[in-house]
Amino acid sequence: MTNALVVYATLTGNNEAVADLIISNFQQNNINVTKKEISLCDVQILREFDLVVLVPYTYDQGALPEEGLDFYDDLALIKLPETVYGVAGSGDVFYGDDYCVAVDAFSSALGATEAIQGTNNLKLNLYPDTAAQGQIKTFVEQLLLTFQNKVSK
Structure with missing residues (x-):
């Protein structure tokens, strides 16, 4: 079975809602999904998954989530050549x-x-x-298509 990991960071709850919608779409496609909050996730675990989705928020004037800084820095320490990834996030166009x-x-x-x-x-x-939910569905479908194409090579 295909395994996916969804890692999120949220202040307002919006990004957790995005993560939950991504998870729901994966589950509708029979993908086994694990959900982790970014401060509780070691980057080494990413090696255990076929698909990885990150859902970070942007703070203030373009800052990364403080609780995700170690995770972000630790990404430089690993190689994931077999992993398919996507990144989604909620923000404020303001x-x-x-x-x-x-x-x-x-x-x-x-x-x-x-x-x-x-x-x-x-x-x-x-x-x-509702419009965003459609975009999330398309986002997950494209991730799965890319993964299937990788597997069939």
Whole structure:
């Protein structure tokens, strides 16, 4: 069975809602999913999963989540060439150029592990509404397609 890990960081609950929707979509596709809060997750565990999704928030003026800084730094210490990943996050467009920059930062850090980016980064404004739920469904479908293509090679 295919195993996925969803790691999230949240202040307002929005990113946990995003993570839960991603998990629900994985489960609808018969994927075994583990959910972890970022401060309780050691990067070494990422090696145990076929698919990894990070859901970080961006704080204030483009800062990464404080409780995720060690996780972020530790990504530089591992290689994940067999892992397919995606990064999604909720933010507030009010912050302009700082909107969801943690999504891009974590995506770059995962890319540096030699993991395979399974889909484009997903940035959602505030709490995931009906439109966002459709975007999340597409995000998960694309991750699964990338994973299936990798496996069939």
